[in-house]
Amino acid sequence: MSRQIIQPLTRVEGHGRVILEQQQGRLVSVQLDLNESPRLFEALLVGRSWQEVPELVCRICGICSSVHKLAALHALEQVLKINIPPAAAIVRELTLLGGHIQSHALHLFCLILPDFFGVPSVLDLARDRHPLAMAGLEVKAFGNRLQELFGGRIVHPVNLVIGGIGQCPAEEQLIPLKEELAALCEKWPAIAEEFQASAKYPAGGAPVGCSLATGSPIGFDLTGTSLWTADGSEWPVADYARLLAERPVSSSHAKWPTGEQGPFLVGALARQALTARRTGTAPDTSRQNGIYANNTAQLLEIDWALSRAYSLACQLLDLDKTAPCRIPPDGPRAGVGIAAFEAPRGLLVHRYILDDTGHVTEADIVTPTAINQQVMAKQICLDLAEEKDQVRIVKTAEQIVRAYDPCISCAVHLLEVK
Numbered sequence: 446m447s448r449q450i451i452q453p454l455t456r457v458e459g460h461g462r463v464i465l466e467q468q469q470g471r472l473v474s475v476q477l478d479l480n481e482s483p484r485l486f487e488a489l490l491v492g493r494s495w496q497e498v499p500e501l502v503c504r505i506c507g508i509c510s511s512v513h514k515l516a517a518l519h520a521l522e523q524v525l526k527i528n529i530p531p532a533a534a535i536v537r538e539l540t541l542l543g544g545h546i547q548s549h550a551l552h553l554f555c556l557i558l559p560d561f562f563g564v565p566s567v568l569d570l571a572r573d574r575h576p577l578a579m580a581g582l583e584v585k586a587f588g589n590r591l592q593e594l595f596g597g598r599i600v601h602p603v604n605l606v607i608g609g610i611g612q613c614p615a616e617e618q619l620i621p622l623k624e625e626l627a628a629l630c631e632k633w634p635a636i637a638e639e640f641q642a643s644a645k646y647p648a649g650g651a652p653v654g655c656s657l658a659t660g661s662p663i664g665f666d667l668t669g670t671s672l673w674t675a676d677g678s679e680w681p682v683a684d685y686a687r688l689l690a691e692r693p694v695s696s697s698h699a700k701w702p703t704g705e706q707g708p709f710l711v712g713a714l715a716r717q718a719l720t721a722r723r724t725g726t727a728p729d730t731s732r733q734n735g736i737y738a739n740n741t742a743q744l745l746e747i748d749w750a751l752s753r754a755y756s757l758a759c760q761l762l763d764l765d766k767t768a769p770c771r772i773p774p775d776g777p778r779a780g781v782g783i784a785a786f787e788a789p790r791g792l793l794v795h796r797y798i799l800d801d802t803g804h805v806t807e808a809d810i811v812t813p814t815a816i817n818q819q820v821m822a823k824q825i826c827l828d829l830a831e832e833k834d835q836v837r838i839v840k841t842a843e844q845i846v847r848a849y850d851p852c853i854s855c856a857v858h859l860l861e862v863k
């Protein structure tokens with residue numbers, strides 16, 4: 446038995462390693478370790494006032510801080526019995542879309558694109574002003590501008606508050622944004638087509654795992670009240686813990702889902718497959734190119750997000766300028782709030798229990814990378830089972846992990862010690 450350790454994993458967010466075990470030249474075991482230090486967010490929240498929670502949880506991640514904050518706000522507003530005003534709903538969704546666009550563009554053009562051209566970093570491409578790299582960086586920057594305009598700043602948004610938003614952007618800010626969105630919607634298909642034409646993926650098997658996502662029953666969306674799985678099951682979001690059955694394991698600082706329908710696959714690829722199944726509005730091409738189809742699905746989601754953002758910007762311009770932006774809470778309440786969002790990397794769940802003084806007695810945050818741990822390891826084992834070349838094994842194992850767009854910092858927020 447020989448062992449090979451890939452550490453650190455490169456071009457991923459956070460710190461992890463892959464342990465490959467071979468017997469007689471054949472890969473027989475893969476262990477993926479999310480070995481970044483645990484960050485204990487749930488424990489930090491217990492005893493805190495509901496007012497502190499959104500500001501704390503968006504610090505889980507600097508890449509997807511907006512969706513963490515929005516999930517926390519949505520869960521807490523359930524407890525507080527608040528329905529936010531229409532203007533706030535639009536501004537919040539535009540912030541969410543900005544985060545989705547910038548995160549997907551970061552993954553595709555900064556972490557994946559270098560593999561196509563055999564360079565270690567996007568900096569090598571940017572230094573030569575490579576047209577595809579520059580176009581991708583422009584889209585990423587635009588996603589950041591959306592978050593800054595609607596969320597108040599690029600990272601850890603301040604304009605998203607309990608009951609709605611702090612303020613709505615002025616018309617003189619929205620009109621040029623709408624024009625820029627229209628231009629990007631026109632340019633994006635050619636950028637995506639060039640990315641696909643440049644793609645060089647290793648051969649691989651069908652994606653491993655049972656697709657899992659939330660969303661709308663009548664179309665594509667990034668939030669919902671149900672969870673869908675590949676076998677056609679629909680679960681209320683409130684039953685997420687029973688479906689996932691997360692357990693601590695000795696090999697990871699993040700919990701593993703152990704539910705009977707797993708291992709689960711979450712992310713853009715799962716969203717595309719499940720939306721196609723639910724609605725019948727588009728063919729399911731999710732099994733083409735193996736797990737690398739996740740990159741294709743992210744390209745499609747950027748197209749959708751740009752179009753959706755344009756539509757929302759038009760709606761915001763048409764709203765009554767005196768419409769309220771926030772409904773203040775009338776005081777603390779006891780209760781349970783649960784929110785499910787689709788973060789760029791997949792299903793994100795926030796659940797809080799508050800006592801009658803509005804303090805947190807229990808918190809649970811389930812992140813997509815924690816859910817994907819098992820399928821990442823199984824996909825490596827499947828795709829490299831017959832590979833003998835040691836250099837290709839290491840390179841391809843890293844490419845497989847990158848295809849999932851993992852955010853290890855998000856995943857390791859909890860460590861249970863018994």
